[in-house]
Amino acid sequence: xxxxxxxxxxxxxxxxxxxxxxxxxxxxxxxxxxxxxxxxxxxxxxxxxxxxxxxxxxxxxxxxxxxxxxxxxxxxxxxxxxxxxxxxxxxxxxxxxxxxxxxxxxxxxxxxxxxxxxxxxxxxxxxxxxxxxxxxxxxxxxxxxxxxxxxxxxxxxxxxxxxxxxxxxxxxxxxxxxxxxxxxxxxxxxxxxxxxxxxxxxxxxxxxxxxxxxxxxxxxxxxxxxxxxxxxxxxxxxxxxxxxxxxxxxxxxxxxxxxxxxxxxxxxxxxxxxxxxxxxxxxxxxxxxxxxxxxxxxxxxxxxxxxxxxxxxxxxxxxxxxxxxxxxxx
Amino acid sequence: xxxxxxxxxxxxxxxxxxxxxxxxxxxxxxxxxxxxxxxxxxxxxxxxxxxxxxxxxxxxxxxxxxxxxxxxxxxxxxxxxxxxxxxxxxxxxxxxxxxxxxxxxxxxxxxxxxxxxxxxxxxxxxxxxxxxxxxxxxxxxxxxxxxxxxxxxxxxxxxxxxxxxxxxxxxxxxxxxxxxxxxxxxxxxxxxxxxxxxxxxxxxxxxxxxxxxxxx
Numbered sequence: 001x002x003x004x005x006x007x008x009x010x011x012x013x014x015x016x017x018x019x020x021x022x023x024x025x026x027x028x029x030x031x032x033x034x035x036x037x038x039x040x041x042x043x044x045x046x047x048x049x050x051x052x053x054x055x056x057x058x059x060x061x062x063x064x065x066x067x068x069x070x071x072x073x074x075x076x077x078x079x080x081x082x083x084x085x086x087x088x089x090x091x092x093x094x095x096x097x098x099x100x101x102x103x104x105x106x107x108x109x110x111x112x113x114x115x116x117x118x119x120x121x122x123x124x125x126x127x128x129x130x131x132x133x134x135x136x137x138x139x140x141x142x143x144x145x146x147x148x149x150x151x152x153x154x155x156x157x158x159x160x161x162x163x164x165x166x167x168x169x170x171x172x173x174x175x176x177x178x179x180x181x182x183x184x185x186x187x188x189x190x191x192x193x194x195x196x197x198x199x200x201x202x203x204x205x206x207x208x209x210x211x212x213x214x215x216x217x218x219x220x221x222x223x224x225x226x227x228x229x230x231x232x233x234x235x236x237x238x239x240x241x242x243x244x245x246x247x248x249x250x251x252x253x254x255x256x257x258x259x260x261x262x263x264x265x266x267x268x269x270x271x272x273x274x275x276x277x278x279x280x281x282x283x284x285x286x287x288x289x290x291x292x293x294x295x296x297x298x299x300x301x302x303x304x305x306x307x308x309x310x311x312x313x314x315x316x317x318x319x320x321x322x323x324x325x326x327x328x329x330x
Numbered sequence: 331x332x333x334x335x336x337x338x339x340x341x342x343x344x345x346x347x348x349x350x351x352x353x354x355x356x357x358x359x360x361x362x363x364x365x366x367x368x369x370x371x372x373x374x375x376x377x378x379x380x381x382x383x384x385x386x387x388x389x390x391x392x393x394x395x396x397x398x399x400x401x402x403x404x405x406x407x408x409x410x411x412x413x414x415x416x417x418x419x420x421x422x423x424x425x426x427x428x429x430x431x432x433x434x435x436x437x438x439x440x441x442x443x444x445x446x447x448x449x450x451x452x453x454x455x456x457x458x459x460x461x462x463x464x465x466x467x468x469x470x471x472x473x474x475x476x477x478x479x480x481x482x483x484x485x486x487x488x489x490x491x492x493x494x495x496x497x498x499x500x501x502x503x504x505x506x507x508x509x510x511x512x513x514x515x516x517x518x519x520x521x522x523x524x525x526x527x528x529x530x531x532x533x534x535x536x537x538x539x540x541x542x543x544x545x546x
Contacts, residue, residue, distance in 0.1 A: 083416055112418070142515045220516070
């Protein structure tokens, strides 16, 4: 394992300290229990949005705390859900009285810990669960689909509505709409190494890829030989389109997300492939996002998310945002 | 033979945590490998961190009433472990701490009752039942066996030997299951052929406690 580490036990704390210092103009970091919150207090009447999850997906979620997006983020240990006392403390810190909406990715550990956090928090609160990963079959009898990169879009779009006075109920409704209209699928070329483990999470041959990988390196649909980008992108988009079934010329947002170890050069190549394929299928791309937003440590690979957009989604996507990882319009 | 009153004493809990730590450490690479097969490899670190934190609590809780001590353990497990294990084991200890009459002596029957209620709370929290390839595949049958032993007033040592056997059988039975809960559920057919790491760690914990009680 080659990583910038002093002591494995201090890995997360030291990284959070650095994050706090680097972005001290917009956020602050609280330790024990750890959460990232906006530097300024939530204005009265504004619903607070809190997300969180295991660390190792940076900039998600701490990098999305700030104007127009989250009010707080609770980082767990690398790839492990945060604990309920973090959610409780974050909620008590940010809630201005308008209530708290928890945005939770559909992973068993996150679900349980956020539920307990919500039970421990005495103020008004509600939750939405993202489950955009089309690689996994959806079922009410199982854990179901994973919540992955579309969580970024949910946080941005609902964040804008909350900033503009949306009620807790309205924020929840919009979040659920965005989640329902989004589909994601990822591919990994290499594994990632959790610092505490010190060795790669999975073995993968030099000429292989994991198709439908999750954001912790947990296996996906199948292991395949690596193929030209256009073939990989085509297969990913087939799975997404099969699931989302967009209308002819329906407006969409195309989001190409890096897993952490793939350079932007390649992500833009993927974007180009995706544009060509989607255009040939009559899907209109009206907004774009390309970069490393929902990562898996140093894993090489990418995910593609397609979001079907109506006017409400577009308006809230375009609204100003100022966070460590996403900034426009202000 | 152990005095009945010493079940669930704080001494008992801490010494069991130390026994468990030893056994988990001895089997750490096996559990890690199981988790890398069908999960993401974090389970063993979460369990090891949790045990370390609980053992470190010894000085803080040794003079507390049992209910307070159990609640302190619960909060430490919840906040210190994180992930699914933290929520589930935290829920187990919260339930134990809420058990009535903890200021009175905890005999074997009462200890069984606390464990049975604790497993029930975990089942509700995780919404997982038997047959889903999780730690509940071990814990639910064990809890049912304890209930049987308690209701029939069975001889303790013989009963605990049966618990050990059931835990092992059920742990092994997860090998051929499809997972429907937790991260392994994303694997579909590929999860078959691998024992669930949570079932293995739970079985080791039960095995350790039962053997230590039998040998006292």
